[in-house]
Amino acid sequence: MSRLKNNYENSRFHRFEAWMAGDTDILKGKLEIRRPEEPEEQEIELDETKINAAVYDMVHNRELRAFRILYRLASVILCLTLIAVLLWTVVYLPKFGEPDNPINNEVSARYIEKGVEETGATNFVTGMILDYRAFDTFGESCVLFIAATCVQVLLRLDDSGSREKQKKKRAEENDRIYEPKNDLILQKVSCVLVPLLFIFGIYIILNGHLSPGGGFSGGAVIGSGLILYLNAFGFKKTERFFTDRTFRRITLAALTFYCLAKSYSFFTGANHLESGIPLGTPGAILSSGLILPLNICVGLVVACTMYAFYTLFRKGGM
């Protein structure tokens, strides 16, 4: 077997193929090749005042000076005009609380009259944003996810270069050595506060259709609990349960579930079909159909996004 393979490797066709693919260097051993030396990195000193003086020659350049003065004047005038216009508009706004204001139309009347009956949520606001206008909320959750992804693209750690070089670069960029670490007071307090924050956030999310609150606020509370835990105990502890991969999985699963569930409900509703999702009795915790699971999805996305923003801005990765 090995002999055959050997033969094949020496065959003319194989050599031709390798030459075509660029695997062999035909000039190898025939030319004197010297690698160009890498230029040494020079440190350039930046003196901002000197640069400014060179770029904006304020002493000799009349035009520039005039432009600066004009620029400042124009900005002040623009601000004042904007303030005046906005105040002028405020005068013409309808009075607060009048019954025949344009906001009191048939839409809000319908929400108030039939909201509980149609959505099953005693909290009108949640019934509105997660039932009547559920696709709007879906867009908002997607915006959060996209924002986190964009920050990840922009602030990603630069992994190119050799390991030594990278280490040096990290050490130069690392100004977190001044950060207080392993503070005993903070650790003890976060031991008390973090579970309470989590429980409170979960309470807000689960009671979103009964009382003020919902996915966005509860998710923010849970995210702040995660950030507090991270600040107290460092990345080593949080990386055990929350990494880049968990972030991606949780957000993707939540968004996909939201999309599918709400598409199904909208599809059946538009075609006058029975959706088969029970609304339950208004006021009970397991009621109002899809609103509770959708709230949980939104809360997960918001919590993950908050934590992701914090970690990305702090060290460029999760």
Add this chain to the structure above:
Amino acid sequence: MEWIQFGVSAAFLFSGLFMFITAAIGVNRFRRALNRIHAAALGDTLGILFMILGLVIWNGFGFASLKLLLVVLFFWIASPVAGHMISRLEVTTDKDLGEIEVKRLESGQDEMPLTENRKTEERS
């Protein structure tokens, strides 16, 4: 009875307002960061207690006022710790602290002794 309730709650609210105004003046008047933290802590602890006690008395005792008292508890736990962390950062970063004496180790280290956790974090 109602008038007594109203008066007591108003007195509490005004004393809370007084604490907050004092805190705001202190934050704006003091020059050093540590002094400012000290001034701001005044409003975050005593001021918020007075304010919420006033609101509780106004509202009457019930489930909502229990929640308000929980807010006070949360603030009392969270705000001094936040102040402590900021002041610690200030102590480790500010080279010129004036007449305050701080025991410092070499630059780039905290004034706390290294714990095991910290060592492992630095090694990685």
